[in-house]
Amino acid sequence: MTRTRHDLAQDFLATTDWRDATRVPLAGDASNRRYDRIIADGLPPAVLMDAPPEKGEDVRPFTAIARHLTSLGLSAPTIYAEDIAHGFLLIEDLGDDLFARVVKARPELQKRLYQTAIDALIIAQQAKPPVLAPYDAKAMATTAMLLTDWYLPHGTGRATSDSTRREFDRLVSDMLARNMTDDVVLVQRDYHAENLLWLPRREGAARVGLLDFQDAMLGHPAYDLASLLKDARRDVDPHVQRDMLRYYIAQTGADAAKFPAAYAACSAQRNLRIMGGFARLCVRGGKPNYPNLMPRVWGNLVDDLAHPALKELRYFIETHVPAPSVDVIARIKAAAHG
16 A cells, blocks of 8 residues: 555654654645644654655755754754655754744844844855855856746747747856856855744844755855845845845955846846746646736846846847736736646
């Protein structure tokens, strides 16, 4: 008889001190992973990560990056137990105080939280990184093609021509190669307010709980900063964005003339990728809420493209890519049922 994921999870928990614990489902993410909070008398709360290998999930990158970050004194979850073969981890529960929730309830804390998140980011970037795949200009340009492969055809109802795809690829590749000239660092790639937890009882940068870093690669220092400040899921006050960019440059000694261009380029690539990725999650993944986030992502992209270093790409976007209007979003959602 085939054992279910629930059965396998119970077998895994039976090997731990949490064998008799209560399981409470937690919100999932855009992947195939799911999470349960594990509660047992006399033990700290834990989280069960269920990452099915048969669906392409692999817990090893998470454990490797988590241990690297904790070795730096940062607050990634402690790994309590692991079953790599079946895709289960039992990890430290860092609580529910996501930055997005804390800032919504107490907006006066926004600047303090974001500054501390940048402190944590700098610590991670200044340490020798583990061996990881490069997220260089070539790789970033490839992932940006999600825009022409998913957003553009489903948003317009027309296939994207090969010449349009080639021109877009050239422009994004040139923009990144021209501006990404700094040393590579650990790039967590999803460093934003719904993956960061506020842990005020801890000290310094350890007050930032870190999540969802299993897709980390080696890339440009501006990438995670752009992910934090040009958030796809919440509006970050423009004054906070400007202040935090200046703070990062001051704390790291980055070139104040060149770094903002790299920041705009990394942010533009990320927002182009997200526009396409959200369309794919809707059309192929059957997740219709993601297109509702597109107007904010588009606003971030427009802001990125205002930088003079991105003027060629800006012209292409203005000429070929429609904004996510009500009609465009409706067309993308309708494609999911086509």
